[in-house]
Amino acid sequence: xxxxxxxxxxxxxxxxxxxxxxxxxxxxxxxxxxxxxxxxxxxxxxxxxxxxxxxxxxxxxxxxxxxxxxxxxx
Numbered sequence: 001x002x003x004x005x006x007x008x009x010x011x012x013x014x015x016x017x018x019x020x021x022x023x024x025x026x027x028x029x030x031x032x033x034x035x036x037x038x039x040x041x042x043x044x045x046x047x048x049x050x051x052x053x054x055x056x057x058x059x060x061x062x063x064x065x066x067x068x069x070x071x072x073x074x
Contacts, residue, residue, distance in 0.1 A: 016056055018047035 002009040020041035028034030048056040 014061055015045060015047045016058060016061065017049050018045050020045065 002011075020038055024034045024037035024041060028037045048061060
């Protein structure tokens with residue numbers, strides 16, 4: 001978060017899709033390591049598509065985020 005005179009700049013990232021399987025396969029040296037990574041990664045990062053149960057577009061996510069910000073500013 002960066003504070004400026006006119007306000008605050010907030011930069012964040014939301015994963016539309018997160019493939020922990022591929023990353024676990026690339027990082028794990030053994031099947032055991034891959035299993036640990038697959039489970040650990042899934043517990044720590046998840047895509048918006050999994051949370052919503054469907055594909056979520058960047059535009060839809062931006063509109064929802066802006067809507068929440070606007071609703072809290074009143």
